[in-house]
Amino acid sequence: MTATAAQAAPAAAAATAGSRSRRLALGVLATGMLMTVLDGSIVTVAMPAIQSDLGFTPAGLSWVVNAYLIAFGSLLLLAGRLGDLIGRKRMFLAGTGLFTAASLLAGAATSPGVLIAARFLQGIGSAMASAVSLGILVTLFAEPRERAKAIAVFSFTGAAGASIGQVLGGVITDALAWNWIFLINLPIGIAAVLVALPTLPGDRGLGLKAGADTLGALLVTSGLMLGIYTVVGIDQHGAASAHTLGLGALSLALLAGFLVRQATAQTPLMPLRIFRSRSVTGANLVQMLMIAALFSFQILVALYMQNVLGYGAARTGLAMLPAAAVIGLVSLTVSARLNNRFGERRVLLAGIVLLIGVLGLLTRIPDSAEQVDYVTDLLPVMLLAAGFGLALPALTSLGMSGAKEEDAGLASGLFNTTQQIGMALGVAVLSTLAASRTESLTAAGRPAPEALTGGYHLAFAVGAALLVTALAVAATVLRRPSRTPAP
Numbered sequence: 505m506t507a508t509a510a511q512a513a514p515a516a517a518a519a520t521a522g523s524r525s526r527r528l529a530l531g532v533l534a535t536g537m538l539m540t541v542l543d544g545s546i547v548t549v550a551m552p553a554i555q556s557d558l559g560f561t562p563a564g565l566s567w568v569v570n571a572y573l574i575a576f577g578s579l580l581l582l583a584g585r586l587g588d589l590i591g592r593k594r595m596f597l598a599g600t601g602l603f604t605a606a607s608l609l610a611g612a613a614t615s616p617g618v619l620i621a622a623r624f625l626q627g628i629g630s631a632m633a634s635a636v637s638l639g640i641l642v643t644l645f646a647e648p649r650e651r652a653k654a655i656a657v658f659s660f661t662g663a664a665g666a667s668i669g670q671v672l673g674g675v676i677t678d679a680l681a682w683n684w685i686f687l688i689n690l691p692i693g694i695a696a697v698l699v700a701l702p703t704l705p706g707d708r709g710l711g712l713k714a715g716a717d718t719l720g721a722l723l724v725t726s727g728l729m730l731g732i733y734t735v736v737g738i739d740q741h742g743a744a745s746a747h748t749l750g751l752g753a754l755s756l757a758l759l760a761g762f763l764v765r766q767a768t769a770q771t772p773l774m775p776l777r778i779f780r781s782r783s784v785t786g787a788n789l790v791q792m793l794m795i796a797a798l799f800s801f802q803i804l805v806a807l808y809m810q811n812v813l814g815y816g817a818a819r820t821g822l823a824m825l826p827a828a829a830v831i832g833l834v835s836l837t838v839s840a841r842l843n844n845r846f847g848e849r850r851v852l853l854a855g856i857v858l859l860i861g862v863l864g865l866l867t868r869i870p871d872s873a874e875q876v877d878y879v880t881d882l883l884p885v886m887l888l889a890a891g892f893g894l895a896l897p898a899l900t901s902l903g904m905s906g907a908k909e910e911d912a913g914l915a916s917g918l919f920n921t922t923q924q925i926g927m928a929l930g931v932a933v934l935s936t937l938a939a940s941r942t943e944s945l946t947a948a949g950r951p952a953p954e955a956l957t958g959g960y961h962l963a964f965a966v967g968a969a970l971l972v973t974a975l976a977v978a979a980t981v982l983r984r985p986s987r988t989p990a991p
Contacts, residue, residue, distance in 0.1 A: 526644050529703040530654050533637045535696050536600055538661040539689055540630045543572070543607075550682040557682065560616050566740075570733075571620045575627025577924035578729035580635045582721055584917015585773050587636035593704045596640065597697060599632025604693030611686035622686075631920075638916035640704060642904050652840035652901065659897040660835035675821075720765045720773040727758030728921070738932040774914060786981035787903035788918060790974045792926040794856065794895065797970035799930025801862055801889070804938060805882075808960050812953045813873045823878065827889035834893030843898055848905075849982045852898040856975045858891025863968035871957035902982060930967075938963040 547554075547568060555565045587595035606625035613619035641658060645651040676684050734751040741747040766772040779785050809815040809823055842851045865885050870876050903919045942959035950958070 525703050528699055529644055529705070530641070530657060532696050532700045532703060533596075533641055534658050534661045535692060536596065536633045536637060537658060539603065539692060539696075540576075540634050541661065543626060543630065543689070546676075546685045547572075550676075550685050553682040554619070558613070558616050558619060564616055564620075567620050568623055571623040572627040572630075573924070573928060574729055574732050575624045576631045576634075577627075577732045577921065577928060578725055579628060579631035580921040580924060581728065581774065581914075581917045582725050583632045583635035584639065584920070585914045587639060587917070588914055591707045592636040592640050593700070593706055595636045596633050596704065597700060599629045599634070599636075600693055600697050600700070601629070603629030603633060604689060604697070605629075607686045607689035607693065611683045611690075613683075634920050635917035638900065638904055638919060639914075643707075644705060649840070649844055652843045652897070655900050655904075656835045656840045656897045659839075659900050660832050660893070717765070717769050717771055717773040720762055720769060723758050723762035723765060724773065727755050727762055730758065731755035732924070732928050735928040735932045738936055743932075743936060774918075778914060778918070781905075782981060783902045783905045784915060784918070786977060787899050788922040789981065790852070790856075790978045791899055791903065791919065792922045792929070793970050793974035793977065794859070794899070795923050795926030796930035796933070797863065797967035797974070798859065798892070799927060799934055799967070801866070801885075801967070803931070804934065804960050804963055805866065805885070808869065808957065811956050812871065812960075813876060823882065824886065826883060826886040830887055830890040831893040834890045835897055839894055839897040842894070843901060848898040848901045849978065851894050852902065852978055852982070853975065855891040855893070855895030855898065856971055856978060858888050859895065860968055860971045860975070862888045862891065863964045863971060866964040867961050867968070869957065869960075871954040873953070934963040934967060937966060 551565060551568065554560065554568060560568070583595060583599070603626055606622050606629055610619055610622035610626065613622055638658070641654055642651060645654040676688070730751055734748055734755055737751075738748055762774075763776070766774050766776050806820050806824065809820045815823060839851065862885055865888070869881055876882070900919070904915055938959035940959070941962045942955045945955035945958045946952070
């Protein structure tokens with residue numbers, strides 16, 4: 505063996521080991537994301553069983569979902585920045601550990617209060633882990649092609665996880681009991697922590713002195729928590745009620761105070777320089793509109809299948825499985841190559857166009873089970889959902905591309921925060937519009953299936969309009985295709 509070959513062999517072995525370690529790290533991050541997404545969707549299918557077993561009131565049952573959403577959505581931004589300051593690996597491990605322990609508490613709950621408290625703790629843990637995941641990913645994969653592939657894998661777990669959660673929720677609840685939708689997180693969470701310890705890159709962080717803005721942390725956390733609480737309560741209190749308008753105004757005042765504080769503080773929690781990037785600002789705005797619109801696909805289509813077509817929980821999940829399959833296929837096989845060849849902006853625009861087609865077709869679905877043919881009426885909708893597999897990886901790349909390495913955790917937390925705000929707005933606005941339309945049609949004497957479908961049609965149409973707006977923002981704000989730079 506020549507001297508050159510002898511020197512090259514250890515280098516090649518080290519490169520192979522490093523590549524294997526990074527793949528394991530990506531698997532850990534994707535698993536954490538999958539647990540978070542599954543936990544949000546798997547619970548919805550088990551809600552009737554939870555209500556029956558624990559004696560929830562109809563109003564109290566909504567807090568099984570709301571407690572998680574409020575904690576998760578309000579803490580993402582703070583957790584992302586704290587990850588930059590104290591170390592993103594530490595934040596991920598602590599969050600995953602808390603989420604796993606809270607899952608055990610939720611699975612063992614014997615009263616509504618205990619389950620709601622456990623769900624709130626799950627939301628905190630999910631926020632801590634999710635907020636820094638993208639920040640870790642973009643520092644692990646610096647080369648553009650590798651990063652595009654990694655983001656595609658990560659995005660798949662988020663895009664397809666909701667549909668997978670609905671299938672699993674129905675199967676687990678029917679075969680075992682609702683407790684197991686939480687208890688299955690224990691082995692997954694423990695394994696994720698054990699693999700993360702040696703594989704995730706260690707980072708000391710910038711130190712708390714670089715952004716120890718206690719007042720800013722209180723303002724943004726309380727403002728987001730109050731805002732999400734207000735939005736999820738619109739269905740109960742009404743959009744124009746004193747409760748909604750008063751708390752909404754207070755939330756906006758707190759968030760405005762936070763922005764003023766960040767502009768004047770010596771060590772801001774969220775340096776406003778991050779919004780100078782057109783990619784970061786535009787991608788977050790597009791994501792908020794897109795996620796709000798697609799709530800009508802992820803949730804209202806399932807309600808349509810159950811309330812109008814008479815499908816059960818498991819059959820509904822299986823009917824939506826083709827959407828998860830095409831999203832996964834596109835995300836994992838072609839999205840990275842398309843992003844590298846044509847640029848993230850063009851791929852994002854193509855994905856949004858396909859999603860507009862999804863909601864456009866849904867505005868024409870029949871209003872009775874006898875008129876519905878799954879193959880001609882619903883399967884094309886599921887297949888066009890492939891647009892999400894194009895749009896989300898491109899959007900994620902754009903949302904992280906303009907952030908500096910020291911702000912990666914903050915950019916990750918911000919991206920996740922706008923996702924949760926979009927989801928909360930979609931829940932509040934589209935479900936309220938659908939319910940209002942259904943009530944008016946029922947009062948006019950229309951049969952229940954027709955009235956329900958009329959409400960869903962309106963929500964799908966509004967969702968399509970939101971996607972058209974997202975397309976316009978992407979085409980104008982994100983004018984120049986952005987290549988992802990190495991940190």
